[in-house]
Amino acid sequence: MTLSQIDEEVAKLLQLKAQLGGDEGKHAFVLKTAKGTRDYNPKQMAIREKVFNIIISCFKRHGAETIDTPVFELKETLTGKYGEDSKLIYDLKDQGGELLSLRYDLTVPFARYLAMNKITNIKRYHIAKVYRRDNPAMTRGRYREFYQCDFDIAGQYDAMIADAECLKIVYEILNELDLGDFRIKVNDRRILDGMFAVCGVPDEKFRTICSTVDKLDKMAWEDVKKEMVNEKGLSEDVGDRIGEYVSMQGGQDLAERLLQDRKLSQNKQACAGLTDMKLLFSYLELFQVTDKVVFDLSLARGLDYYTGVIYEAILSQTIPALVSTPAEQNGADEAGVNVGSVAGGGRYDGLVGMFDPKGRKVPCVGVSIGIERIFSIMEQKAEASSEKVRTTETQVLVASAQKNLLEERLKLTNALWNEGIKAEVLYKKNPKLLSQLQHCEETGIPLVAILGEQELKDGVVKLRNVVSREEVDVPRADLS
Amino acid sequence: MTLSQIDEEVAKLLQLKAQLGGDEGKHAFVLKTAKGTRDYNPKQMAIREKVFNIIISCFKRHGAETIDTPVFELKETLTGKYGEDSKLIYDLKDQGGELLSLRYDLTVPFARYLAMNKITNIKRYHIAKVYRRDNPAMTRGRYREFYQCDFDIAGQYDAMIADAECLKIVYEILNELDLGDFRIKVNDRRILDGMFAVCGVPDEKFRTICSTVDKLDKMAWEDVKKEMVNEKGLSEDVGDRIGEYVSMQGGQDLAERLLQDRKLSQNKQACAGLTDMKLLFSYLELFQVTDKVVFDLSLARGLDYYTGVIYEAILSQTIPALVSTPAEQNGADEAGVNVGSVAGGGRYDGLVGMFDPKGRKVPCVGVSIGIERIFSIMEQKAEASSEKVRTTETQVLVASAQKNLLEERLKLTNALWNEGIKAEVLYKKNPKLLSQLQHCEETGIPLVAILGEQELKDGVVKLRNVVSREEVDVPRADLS
Structure with missing residues (x-):
């Protein structure tokens, strides 16, 4: 028996098992793609x-x-x-x-x-x-x-x-x-x-x-x-x-x-x-x-x-x-x-x-x-290669270090979208700054736009370069 | 009977006819796409x-x-x-x-x-x-x-x-x-x-x-x-x-x-x-x-x-x-x-x-x-709309008004390709200038690069704007 024949036999048996109810009842699916095909991640x-x-x-x-x-x-x-x-x-x-x-x-x-x-x-x-x-x-x-x-x-x-x-x-x-x-x-x-x-x-x-x-x-x-x-x-x-x-x-x-x-x-x-x-x-x-x-x-x-x-x-x-x-x-x-x-x-x-x-x-x-x-x-x-393949093109993550700024984050993200800038925001009310920065590092987003009470008062956004960690305050009017 | 039922019946009959040899022998295919599908031109x-x-x-x-x-x-x-x-x-x-x-x-x-x-x-x-x-x-x-x-x-x-x-x-x-x-x-x-x-x-x-x-x-x-x-x-x-x-x-x-x-x-x-x-x-x-x-x-x-x-x-x-x-x-x-x-x-x-x-x-x-x-x-x-939809992105057609210039046309086309310029050339030894210009008009190619004995001698190419018909001589060195 070849490996693929075995796979096929197993799939058939599991299929049969699923039809008969299986040990998990309705959840006993065979989780696979058809033979010889693949998903692209x-x-x-x-x-x-x-x-x-x-x-x-x-x-x-x-x-x-x-x-x-x-x-x-x-x-x-x-x-x-x-x-x-x-x-x-x-x-x-x-x-x-x-x-x-x-x-x-x-x-x-x-x-x-x-x-x-x-x-x-x-x-x-x-x-x-x-x-x-x-x-x-x-x-x-x-x-x-x-x-x-x-x-x-x-x-x-x-x-x-x-x-x-x-x-x-x-x-x-x-x-x-x-x-x-x-x-x-x-x-x-x-x-x-x-x-x-x-x-x-x-x-x-x-x-x-x-x-x-x-x-x-x-x-x-x-x-x-x-x-x-x-x-x-x-x-x-x-x-x-x-x-x-x-x-x-x-x-x-x-x-x-x-x-x-x-x-x-x-x-x-x-x-x-x-x-x-x-x-x-x-x-x-x-x-x-x-x-x-x-x-x-x-x-x-x-x-x-x-x-x-x-x-x-x-x-x-x-x-x-x-x-x-x-x-x-x-x-x-x-x-x-x-x-x-x-x-x-x-x-x-x-x-x-x-x-x-x-x-x-x-x-x-x-x-x-x-x-x-x-x-x-x-x-x-x-x-x-050591170079990481990016799977998104996001240019900036809109983030905050402080609580209760979801609405401000959404507003800024919206302004960026309207300007055609590729922007993301985490779908959390109060995400930790660390997890926001981690998201950038994992997905290769180069910039974070950080909002805080002070920035809002000053009408600026703190733009942080994820790799160099350099920060610069940019007036809101220049962003959107 | 609905129209689509009729279509289906006709297709079935023609299929049967094709199987039986049809009136054209081996050429009696049903030339169609499957029901409910289409080609994209x-x-x-x-x-x-x-x-x-x-x-x-x-x-x-x-x-x-x-x-x-x-x-x-x-x-x-x-x-x-x-x-x-x-x-x-x-x-x-x-x-x-x-x-x-x-x-x-x-x-x-x-x-x-x-x-x-x-x-x-x-x-x-x-x-x-x-x-x-x-x-x-x-x-x-x-x-x-x-x-x-x-x-x-x-x-x-x-x-x-x-x-x-x-x-x-x-x-x-x-x-x-x-x-x-x-x-x-x-x-x-x-x-x-x-x-x-x-x-x-x-x-x-x-x-x-x-x-x-x-x-x-x-x-x-x-x-x-x-x-x-x-x-x-x-x-x-x-x-x-x-x-x-x-x-x-x-x-x-x-x-x-x-x-x-x-x-x-x-x-x-x-x-x-x-x-x-x-x-x-x-x-x-x-x-x-x-x-x-x-x-x-x-x-x-x-x-x-x-x-x-x-x-x-x-x-x-x-x-x-x-x-x-x-x-x-x-x-x-x-x-x-x-x-x-x-x-x-x-x-x-x-x-x-x-x-x-x-x-x-x-x-x-x-x-x-x-x-x-x-x-x-x-x-x-x-x-x-009156605007024509272009189906190619060709920027220039390499053409000639004179005979026996195929090799020169291919050479120039090759040089353009090597520079990343989208270029076409007609696959004829001696195409008429008119048919070359017509190809541009039909497909929306904006420029023709015309080669002749004189241009070859002068080391230039005559660039013609298809719409305005303006012509200008460009040195070969500037093109490729």
């Missing part, structure tokens, strides 16, 4: 807000609008979009009316939105929670309810310009989040398909071999080859030929070299992909991001709907709690990207057409930031 | 962001932290909290494991959070979507998925100070949203209960009579009385006595007058409520909000968990599309408040104790802003 929310602000600023700097879609969709909207991962979709109970499912990502609802509203051009971001009945690994930021931060560009444009902007955005965000060094791997589905073709993989095995190649960042080549040969039925030869290609990494030069490759250059798909890769790198050069971007033929990515460029960003620094255990290495993580990566995306030119009654296509390219892992890292950094 | 999101900013600023000004909880809870967490409205809860399908339901409000998850984490003091806000399988009336802002903006103060404090701050917050938010004149009705559950007792309502009928009284803002007194007498079995006399009380409105003076009332003053509950009401008004006076607050004995509110002060804010101005039709007048709206109201709340001192294994109570008071109705009003105002 104020400190976590402060970190979340900081991360979102950086990401949203970047999206806005690139001229994106934002949209929102419902948390559930008609079940059939999600059907046939996620391959075998469909089993991870949460369905709603049939309570009469439509059959509904919780969204699994933001990309399919986006495609549905475009088709439904006949939108052919948009640059939008969408930050919202998605749901997957996966095996949670919460210490590493893998949840059943988690945020996705998606940025996508839809429209028929000249090649690779929008694709390059998506990579620029990943670069900017990872830089600004200050998570240490990182790399962004790029590849192209057409290059992969062309490579499989020239290596002698039968057409119908492209997708399944693609999934196996996708494991190269967690498995040694020998094991990947074994899977290809023993499980997926490729010959040793074909495996070895794939092995040669997928060990290649480089930049624009590699694209140029492969365009000269005797076999690959014969394949139309591969040529189209390589030509675009060359163009992409020339734009990435202009965007000054080539120091972190690697053309990596082993990058495959899980989702079926990609049709062109694909990419994935990986942090170089490994943070202990974020390293996966071997038992967990088989799953894709919460952003649909491999364990270790913090962003991923690519071009999906066919998805919107799947929703359009006439099959009209809207080319799209986008990126999804794996925000839960970033939250986990930021939380650990905050824990390790 | 970029314009609606811009309005939503504006409204949220005002509300969050106010919550922060009052020193609140924020938390977040999962969109679903264990089913039993919600059980027994909503009375007969429980039928409106969305359940998730049993896919093995725990039984889950979508949250119905933010108050019950908040109480669960406090009990689970043994928190006895917190001032928090929570803005998130909640779910009710109600009859949607979407043109009036009534949805099955909708936002709640909750602010609550938990803790054992001296009477009425926190309660007064909640009313101050409603006052500030409605003022700042600029929705026209409004009133905030206040009452107290203990006053209502005391009033029912002295009027001769049997104890077991308090709650059901309370529900009937709650309809007074939509029904004439005669009809309310009829319901009490004919459906709920009160005598004419008892009904008339209630009628006398519930017609009363006033301020602190009314509380004082009722404390002298021969019958009410004999009732312990009523006296406690009236004494607190007097105190509340004295604090509201200090907070300078009594011009909008009315002590109204007809205010009852629907939810069972209130134990003390209750309140509800109503806009004075009626906006045509927001007026309810008689057929829809029976339901409570999306914020659990009556049709017409935009905020509501009260004191609930027993709810957290329902979750605590030892039944330990944490007194709470809070307010919920009925944000969907406010969105509807703001959207209608935006429609009616």
